[in-house]
Amino acid sequence: MTNRLQSPLLYLLLLGIGVAMIGPFLWMIITSLSSPADLYHYPPQLPATWHPENYAEVFSRFPFGTFTFNSLKIAVLASLGTVASASLAGYAFARMEFRGKNALYWVILATMMIPFQVTMIPLFFVIKTLGLIDTHAALILPAWFGFGMGAFGVFLLRQFFATVPKELEEAALLDGAGRFRIYWQVMLPLARPALATLAVLAFMANWNDLLGPVIYLSSTEKMTLTVGLAALQGGELTARIDLVMAGAVVSIIPIVLLFVVAQKFFVKGIGVGGVKG
Amino acid sequence: MNSKPNIPPYERSGFRRAQPYLYLLPVLIGVVVVTGGAIVAAFLLGFTDWDLVRPPVWVGFANFQAMFRSEQFYQVLGNTFYFVGITAPLMVVCSLGLALLVNRKLRGITFFRTIYFFPVVTSMIAVAVVWGWLYNPEFGFINYLLREWFGIQGPGWLLSTSWALPAISLMTVWKGVGYNMLIFLAGLQSIPDQLHESALIDGAGGARRLFSITLPMLSPTTFFVVVITLIGSFQLFEQTYTLTQGGPANSTLTLSYHIYQNAFQYFRMGYATAMAYVLFAITLVVTIVQFRMQKRWVYYQ
C-alpha cells in the first residue's frame, strides 16, 4: 500500500531524528569507557584507550547485586500496583455513573498539581504512623493505592476506556457478563497498548525514584540502584564522570529492555491487522 | 427473590449503586483520603512559619503577604509562564508528529521507536552534561553549526539571561518527546482498523484520513497529553536543578524550583507551601479551562 519511493526518504527522516535522539546516549557510553584523563581534552574527542573495567569498578563500589534486586522488586511490584488500581478506577470513571463522580475525578487530578516537595513531609508522617519506615513496603504499598503514578494512570486509562466502542460492552452485558468480567475480559485486552504504556512509565518512575528510597529507607542493604549510583557522584558531581556515566548506562538497561518487550503490546489484536502507510 | 432471571445477584440495585466505589476503593483510600489529607495538612502549613526542625508557628497570612510583596516572586512567576508558553505547544506538536511517523509497519520500526525513547530513559545527569557542552557558547556544537553553516554568531545560551530559559525549554522537549510519543502511539494503536479500511474503500486519501479519522479518534489522547504536558511544564524542576540552578541572574528560576529552594535550602517550609498553593491554583485553573474547552474538539465514543 505504501508508495515504494517514499520508503528511502522515510528512512532518511527516521534516521536523522534518530541520530539527534541517540547522540547523548552514545556519548554516555563513550564517556563510561574513557579514563578520567581522556575527558579533559578540549574539544572532546574519542578516548585514546578504552576502559571497560570502569564497569567492574562501578559494580565493586557498592553492593550492586543487592541494589539491583531491590530496585527490580520495588519497581515491578509498585508498577503492577499502579496499573491495577488505576485501571479499576479509570474504568469506573469512564463507564459508570455514580454520585460524586466529577468531584472525585477532580480531586484525583488535583493531586498531580501539587509539587511533591510540599506533600512529602506530611506523607512521611503517614508512612511513619503505619510503621513502614525502612521497609520496601513503604515504596510498594502506596502504589497499590494510587500513589505516585496513580493519578496519571487513572487519567490516562479513563481517556482510553472512553474510546472503546460502547457496543462491545453492551454485547457482553446482554450475554449476562458481570461488570468485573467486562472489565477483565473486554476492556483490559482492548486497552493493552495503554496498559503497556502505563506499565513502562510507572516502572520508569519507580526505578528512577531517588527521593522516595532516600527518605523512607535507611539501611544500606535495602537501598536501590538509583540511590547507589547517585551517591557515586560524591562530593563533587565531576569527581569521576566516567564512573558516573558507567553507572548511568547500567541503570537504564532494564528500562530499555522493558520498553522493547512492551512493544509487543503495540501490535494490533487478532484478525484486524493490515499495513497502513 | 426480587431478582429477575439472567441478572446475576451483584447487579441488584443496591450493589449496583455501591459497585463503582468498589472499583475506586484503592484509589479513594490512597489518593483521596491520604494524599488529600496530606494536601490539607500542607495547606495549614502555608499559614505557619516552619523551618522543618522546630515546631511550626502560626503566622496567619504573613507568608502570602510576604510573597505578594516580593519582587522575586513576580519574576519567578513570569519565568514560569514563559517556560510553559514555549514548551507545552512545542512538546505536543513534536510528539504527535513523531508518533504519526513511527505508527506504521516498516522493517525496523521497533528499533526507531526504541531510539526515540532513549532521551526519556537517559539519566538527567548525562543529559545535563551533554547539553551543557552542546550549549557552550564558544566550543559547543550548536554554535559551531550556526557559525560554520549559517555564518551566525550564536547566543550565549545557558549563560545568557535571555536565552537560558528557551535553551532549557528546547532540551525539555527533546527529553520528553519520546514519553508523549509513547502515549500517542498507544492512542493510535487503539483506533479500530475497520475505520481506516472503510475509509480506504471510500477512496479517502492520506490527508483526509488523518484529519477525518485519525485526529478525531485520537483526540481523547491528545487531550490527555495536552493536560499532562501543561501540568508537567508548570512543575519544571529537574532540568534547572541540574543545569543552571536558576541562573544566570535568576533567569531560569521557576516556581517549582523556588519552592524547593525555600523548603529545603532556606528553611522556609511555610512560605514554600504558600507558594505551592499559588502554583496549584494556577495549574488548576488552566486545567479547568482545558476541560471546559474539550467539548469543542474532543471526540468520545
Add this chain to the structure above:
Amino acid sequence: MNFNKFLFLFLALLAIACGGDSQQSVDGKTTIRVAHFWGDQQELWKEVIAEFEKANPNIKVEQQVVSFTVHKDKVLAAAAADVDAGDLILLEDWFAQELLDREYLTDLQPFVDRDLKPDQIFPISLESFRRGTSLRAFPVAMGSYPLFFNKDLFDAAGLRYPDSTWTYDTLLAAAQKLTVDKNGDGKPDQWGFLLDNSGGFDGVLYSLGGGVLTQDLKRSAFNQPRTLQALQFWVDLVQKYKVSPSYASIRGGASSGGSLRPFETGRFAMAMLGSMLTTYKNNQFRWDIALPPSGPAGRKALRFAAAFGIPKNSKNVDAAWTFLRWIIRDMPAKYSDRLFYGLVPNSRRLALSPEYLNGQPTVNRRVVIDLIEKYSISTWRARWLEFRDNGFMPELDLMVNGEKTVQQAAADADRKINEVLSR
C-alpha cells in the same frame, strides 16, 4: 484469570513486598550509622571502618550514603518527622549553621575537653561551629581557596611562579602576560585568570578591604566604597583587562561544563578554587598551588569545613563520638589523603604526616595549612545560601555580563542581602 486468582496474586505480591524486610542484628554490639555523601569513597570508608572495628570490637559502624544533593533533604525530612537520620551526620558549612541555630545537634564541647588537647587539632576550625560555650558539630577536615596555577603556562611565558610577595597588581600583570591569542582570531585561547564566583570571590573582596558582610555578619557590606572598588576590579578583569572570559564566572557556566571544570582544561593560568585537591584528576599539565595575593586589607581567604554532627535524638552519642575521636587521634595516616578529598584533616598528626603532605596530586599542601592557620576568615552564618543565591549572585552575574553597572548592581545586592538577613 478469574477474580479469586487475581485476589490471590494480589495478596501474594503484598506478602512478598512486606515480608523479609526486617533483619535486626542483636549481638550485644552498639551499631552506629554514619550518614555522609562522599559516595565515591565508600570503599575507602569501609577500610577505615574495619580498622576502627578491630580496635573497638563493641562498636559496629554502618555507612549510610546518599548523594550529595539529597543528603540534606533526608536529614531535614527526618528532623521534621522526628525520625532517626543517623548517629553521625556529615554537614556542609551552610547547612551546619542552620542546624546549629536550631539546636538540633548534641553539644560536643564536653567530649572535646575530655578527649582532645588543643595541639592535637586546629582549634581555629572549631570557631564557626560554636554557639556560646557549646560546640554543636566537629569539623573533620577543612579547606580554603589557594591560588591554583598552571606551571606549564608560566614556564612557557617565562614568568616566575606566584609566591607570598604577590599583590593583586602582580596578579593582574601576570594575568595580562598569560592571556594569549595563539591562532590570531581576535579571541584569546589561553586566559590569565579564571573568574569563579564561589568562595574565591569572597576572598578577593575581603582582601581588597571590602566584603560581602560586615564584620559582625549582620548586614551587607555591598554599600561600602571599598567593596565597590573591589567589585570594579573583579569586573575589570573581564571587561577592561580581558584576562578572564566572562562565561566561566557564571554559575550556569560553571556547572553546565559538566565534567569539564575550566581549570582542568589547561587553558587557564590561574584560578582561586576550593582546595579539594584530590578531585583534580588532570594529568595533562603540571600545576601547583600558592598563597592567594594580598591586598590593602592583607591576605584573606574563606575557610570551609566538612563537619560531623550528632543529632540530639541519637541513642548512641558515646559510640558516635568514639568513632569521631578515633579518626582524629588514632586513624592510620595512610587514609588521610583521599578520605577527605585532599582537604586538611583536622588533626595535626594527620595533616603533617608525609602520607598527607606527599599525597596525589603532589602539590604544595603546606600552603593550605598556612592559609587556614594564618589568613583564613569564616563568614558562615545562617541564611547563607539564601542571601547568596537570591541576594547577590544574580547581581554579580549581571555585573560581569555588563548588563548592569557595578553601582546599580551593588545597590540592588545590598538591598536584597539586608532583606534576607533582617527576616
